Amino acid sequence: MxxxxxxxxxxxxxxxxxxxxxxxxxxxxxxxxxxxxxxxYFWLFNNKTQRDKTGMSYLFQDWQSNRKNFKGQLVLFMFRLASLINRSMIAKVIFILYLLFYRYLVEWIWGIEIPRKTKIGKGLSLFHGQALVINQGVVIGDNCTLRNSTTIGHKKLADGTFSRCPRIGNNVDIGANVVIIGDIEIGDNVVIGAGAVVTKSIPANSVAVGNPARILDKKETAANA
Structure with a gap:
């Protein structure tokens, strides 16, 4: 026009x-x-796929999952905005002050480490959040739940290098004080109990608890019992 x-x-x-x-x-x-x-705006995000994923719906995609939890809504809104800015080098230069503010407020003040490069699906729920640490290489699916004092990241190998980060599926509920590390996969619809230490992959539709984590039961089996 x-x-x-x-x-x-x-x-x-x-x-x-x-x-x-x-x-x-x-x-x-x-x-x-x-x-x-x-x-x-279109010049900054000149890739059509990126444009299709931008806008208000992208920024507020976690809003409903955190009803009556304004802190969770605010943190995830700021994360989505930082992720959006991170798509363009020009945008990162223009909004560098916001990126610094995001890291200062969310990471240093609130103690919630969610790097702007982390790939997280829609509908993430964040309860409390303090002492939450997520490596930027982690991949999290849709409609997952994270709680306080949880660490998700890579593992240091015997030769001094670091492994890949975990890949977490959809509809995964992660309890407080959970540790998930290493090159592992967490299937869809998994529940991980509070305090669990997960170093091995967990199949879909499972409940995992303990240190080290063990599969307590299949959710389908538990429902039929």
Whole structure:
């Protein structure tokens, strides 16, 4: 849509009316601002797939999962915004102060380490959050739940190198004080009890507890018992 078309639309809309000069200039400037703001936004995120995933729905995708939990809503809103900025080098330069503020407030003040590069699906629930540490290489699926004092990250190997980080499926409920480390996979619909130390993969639809974690029972079996 061209600027000429926008201005013409304003004139047609107000045809037959007396237009004050001040109001007219304000309308034109408003139209110009929106036009160029949209152009600038698409220029920052010039990949179509990225554009499709941006917007208000992206920023608020965890809102409903944290009802009556304003802290969780705020932390995850800030995380999504930081993740969005992280997609573009130009955006990172422009919004560097916000990225620094995000790290200072969320990580240093609130003690919640969720790096902006971490891949997390929609609908994440965050309870309390203090002392939560997530490595940036972790992958978390949709509709998962995280609680305080939980650590998810890589494991130091015998040769001094570090392993890959865990990949967590959808609908996984992780209790407080849980440790999940190493190159492992957590299947869908898994429940991990409080205080568990997970160093091996867990199949889908399982309940895991203990240190080291053991599979207590299949959720399907428990439901039929």
């Amino acid at each position: 061209s600027v000429t078309f926008i201005v013409t639309s304003i004139l047609i809309k107000d045809k037959g009316k007396r237009i004050k000069v001040k109001g007219y200039i304000k309308s034109v400037l408003y139209a110009l601002f929106h036009y160029y703001a949209e152009k600038f």
